[in-house]
Amino acid sequence: MKALGTPEVRELSYAEAIREALDIALDRDDRVFLMGEDIGVYGGAFQVTGDLVEKHGPDRVMDTPISELGGAGVAVGAAMTGMKPIFEFQFADFAALAMEQIANQAAKARFMLGGSVSVPVVMRFPAGSGTGAAAQHSQSIEAWLGHVPGLKVVQPSVPEDAKGLVLAALEDSDPVMIFEHKILYKMKGHVPAGYYTTPIGKAAVRRTGANLTIVATSVMVWRAIEAAETLAAEGIDAEVVDLRSIRPMDRETVLESVRKTGRLICVYEGVKTLGVGAEVSAMVAESDAFDFLDAPIVRLGGADSPIPYNPQLEKAVVPQVSDILVAARDLTGGRI
Amino acid sequence: MPETNIPYVIRAYRPSALKEALMKMYLIRKFEEGAEESYMRGLIHGTMHLSIGQEASAVGSCMALTDEDKITSTHRGHGHCIAKGADLGRMFAEFFGKETGYCRGRGGSMHIADPSKGNLGANGIVGGGFPIAVGAALSAKKLGTGAVTICFFGDGAGNEGAFHESLNIAAIWKLPVVFVCENNGYGMSTSTERSTAVKRIADRATSYSMPGAIVDGNDFNAVTEAVDASVAWARAREGPSLVEARTYRLRGHSKSDRNRYRTREEITQWMERDPIPRFADLLIAHKVITRKAVRDLEDAAAKTIAEAIEFASASPDPRVEEATKYVYAERVPA
Structure with a gap:
């Protein structure tokens, strides 16, 4: 028998975990409502909102016209005036249509107006490649938004965090952008029942290790763990740090790990150039952890290319488990 | 005089409210002149967009609003702020980049x-303000x-995608918003004739199934009558509407403007349609105020502005x- 107060733990998919967070949020707070294209009876392009409209009604699970700029901006305006909207982009790529409201309005309003307003808006972005959706439906644009002061940007990799970060985003007074990887939506994992939050700006060590640190985001966390298991059999003990939040970034957890292992690989799906890995690398290089490095830092990121359609090409432009293995063996000389 | 010949604002508002409106128009004019002068004196380091000539649409549009009602404004927004009751000292302080300013010196004029x-x-x-x-x-x-x-916007903004997306959303969800277009004829240097496919921006309201009206934006009575009707329509939960106020900015677009896209004659003609004396004359004709009292208001406005500049300078x-x-x-942490 479970002790009182122990949260019930069940298996839910990543999409179900987000839906549960949205459901809880809608139950808890009248100010919360959802907006997005086809999130009502259709259930969302990736069935994240599912049947929420049946329980909460079309006034709280609002289908918008195909107007990303208008829709996102309405969410910004509603957030400035007392509501807590959660806006779903159908695909992260479509945020390009709304960048004005995200980068010029939501991100800057508090600062530009001297702290007199808050924009507690939450935006959700189904992102990433691997679904054969090609160049305009597969991008990882988190670094675009991560470059904008005023925004917070998170990338849950497991169902538990997907739920906890949605609920944490709603507690936050600032605009929070949640990047959800499309190929994670069906992935199952333990998810505590009820209300809880996952802290924004805090990384999670998914696997401890002594010889090598792999800092990864989103789906790359799983590839890093898979690689780490293979490497363990070869005597290379890799630590996997799931960044979870790219703005703010958990500097201490990353530096602490690098101080311990002396080697660093950054793995992320976004374009390598000027990306998340560049920031992580620079953070280490600029700190005392640099003195602990026994080898150069390695970045494994997306190619400088749009995402191609052909499945072999699509895989070729983003890091795979095999790429991590090659880099890790190279970095450690195949042994420790 | 038959009731119908009495202008709307005289019928709808108490003399004190009308005098306050005239005062606000003077405050806007003197604010803009004070801003211009401060710029010349090097007290302001950024640019500015002056609304001299557009005072009637700013003040007239806000007549039926309370502090609970909202406005979004534009880059040419000083008049809207004053119409909505902003403190002039804090406005100047913002302009001067001071900590006492509305944005603690982080925002500036815009x-x-x-x-x-x-x-x-x-x-x-x-x-930016539409959605x-x-x-x-x-x-x-x-x-x-x-x-x-009330969403204030200019004629140029009517060609942004945000205009169309936002009017459509406001219409399908029947939201209480009034889109007030201050059509001053130019988006920077580009005339509405050269930039806009329709002759009347209010015609675009039809595309979004909402009422649209055009008024002389330099006629306080006409602006107020039209916008008040729109505000009442919104309060009655009938949804959004659009009012196009035809007006003119007597100054350039910003401090970089060399005025090469319009003629002196055109500017002079619009100076003769200055909204402030027109409104003052209306109030005098209907015995709301005397000419002497109008002069006193103007002097009081100038004094308030001087004090506001003093407050800002000392901040x-x-x-x-x-x-x-x-x-x-x-x-x-960084």
């Missing part, structure tokens, strides 16, 4: 906001506050160590 008065802010992005205004109207509907939002600058304060609710 970002003055005063949420306590329902002013959600001017905007440096043409069309924000619609969002504010959505909040009002959801929270049941009965508040109305402290923000501290350099706090340059990035307010980026987030809580400061995040």
Whole structure:
């Protein structure tokens, strides 16, 4: 028998975990409502909102016209005036249509107006490649938004965090952008029942290790763990740090790990150039952890290319488990 | 005199409210002149967009609003702020980049906001305020506050995508928002004839199934009558509407304007249609105020502006160590 107060733990998919967070949020707070294209009876392009409209009604699970700029901006305006909207982009790529409201309005309003307003808006972005959706439906644009002061940007990799970060985003007074990887939506994992939050700006060590640190985001966390298991059999003990939040970034957890292992690989799906890995690398290089490095830092990121359609090409432009293995063996000389 | 020949504002508003409106128009004019002069004296280091000549549309549009009602404004927004009750000292302080300014010196001319008065802010992005205004109207509907939002925009903004997306959303969700177009004939140097496919921006209201009206934007009575009707329509939960106020900015677009796209004759003709003396004459004709009292108002406005400039000049600058304060609710370590 479970002790009182122990949260019930069940298996839910990543999409179900987000839906549960949205459901809880809608139950808890009248100010919360959802907006997005086809999130009502259709259930969302990736069935994240599912049947929420049946329980909460079309006034709280609002289908918008195909107007990303208008829709996102309405969410910004509603957030400035007392509501807590959660806006779903159908695909992260479509945020390009709304960048004005995200980068010029939501991100800057508090600062530009001297702290007199808050924009507690939450935006959700189904992102990433691997679904054969090609160049305009597969991008990882988190670094675009991560470059904008005023925004917070998170990338849950497991169902538990997907739920906890949605609920944490709603507690936050600032605009929070949640990047959800499309190929994670069906992935199952333990998810505590009820209300809880996952802290924004805090990384999670998914696997401890002594010889090598792999800092990864989103789906790359799983590839890093898979690689780490293979490497363990070869005597290379890799630590996997799931960044979870790219703005703010958990500097201490990353530096602490690098101080311990002396080697660093950054793995992320976004374009390598000027990306998340560049920031992580620079953070280490600029700190005392640099003195602990026994080898150069390695970045494994997306190619400088749009995402191609052909499945072999699509895989070729983003890091795979095999790429991590090659880099890790190279970095450690195949042994420790 | 038959009731129908008495102008709307004389019938609808008490003399005290009308005198206050005239005072606000003078304050806007003197504010803009004071801003121009301060710029010449080197007290302002950024640019500015003056609304001299557009005072009637700013003040007339806000007549039926309370502090609960919201506005979103534009880069040419000083008049809207004053119409919505902003403190002039804090406005000048913002202009001068001071800590006592509305944005603590972080925003400047294009970002003055005063949420306590329902002013959600001017905007440096043409069309930036459209969806924000619609969002504010959505909040009002959801929270049941009965508040109305006025979204000020210029003729140039009517060609932004945000205009079309926002009017459509406001219409399908029947939101309490009034879109007030201050059509001053030019988006920077490009005339509406050269930039806009329709001759009347109000015609675009038809595309979004909402009422649209055109008024002489330099006629306080006409602006107020039209916008009041739109505000009443919104309060009655009938949804959004659009009012196009035809007006003119007597100064250039900004400080970089060399005035090469319009003629002196054109400017002179519009000076003869100055909205402030027109409104003053209307009030005098209907015995709301005497000519002597009008002169006193104007003098009082000038004095208020001088005091506001003095307050701003004497105010402290923000501290350099706090340059990035307010980026987030809580400061995040760099």
